[in-house]
Amino acid sequence: MTISTCYDEKSLFSRLCLTCPDVWRAYCEHEFVERIGDGTLAIESFRHYLLQDYLFLIQFARAHALAVYKTDDLDEMRVSSQALDNILRNEIHLHLSFCQSWGITTAELAELSEARANVAYTRYVLDKGVAGDSLDLHVALIPCSVGYGVIGRRLKENLTPNNPYQVWID
Numbered sequence: 001m002t003i004s005t006c007y008d009e010k011s012l013f014s015r016l017c018l019t020c021p022d023v024w025r026a027y028c029e030h031e032f033v034e035r036i037g038d039g040t041l042a043i044e045s046f047r048h049y050l051l052q053d054y055l056f057l058i059q060f061a062r063a064h065a066l067a068v069y070k071t072d073d074l075d076e077m078r079v080s081s082q083a084l085d086n087i088l089r090n091e092i093h094l095h096l097s098f099c100q101s102w103g104i105t106t107a108e109l110a111e112l113s114e115a116r117a118n119v120a121y122t123r124y125v126l127d128k129g130v131a132g133d134s135l136d137l138h139v140a141l142i143p144c145s146v147g148y149g150v151i152g153r154r155l156k157e158n159l160t161p162n163n164p165y166q167v168w169i170d
Contacts (some may be wrong), residue, residue: 059122087158
């Protein structure tokens with residue numbers, strides 16, 4: 001799949017991705033992602049990712065809470081509030097269940113420290129939101145949201161048999 005077939009070329013985001021295809025491809029086709037897709041990622045690397053992703057979801061929820069605060073538009077507030085509610089009620093619950101299937105306890109998650117890369121990205125997003133307006137915050141959030149969808153779809157289309165990460169990809 002090429003970068004140009006992943007998007008609707010009429011959208012602003014698609015046009016932005018198409019202006020820097022090497023950067024977007026490096027993001028969506030990172031070695032970590034590729035190894036999840038072909039099932040060769042070391043189990044400990046995936047486990048570390050699961051632990052950090054839990055902490056990421058907490059910061060992601062905070063960013064959506066900030067989006068509610070930063071806008072004056074009631075419809076935009078509702079959308080951000082729904083995203084926040086979905087993260088807090090569904091995504092974190094799904095993540096906790098998935099972690100449990102990997103032998104990760106809630107006690108272990110509660111004692112985690114954030115990795116430097118996690119702190120760097122999540123605080124960048126929050127800093128953009130605090131310093132700017134809701135558009136600045138959403139622009140900082142969207143590569144993650146859209147990237148997960150693009151990556152997940154591509155990996156699912158090219159899934160290798162007996163992939164230990166299939167449930168996560170699905």
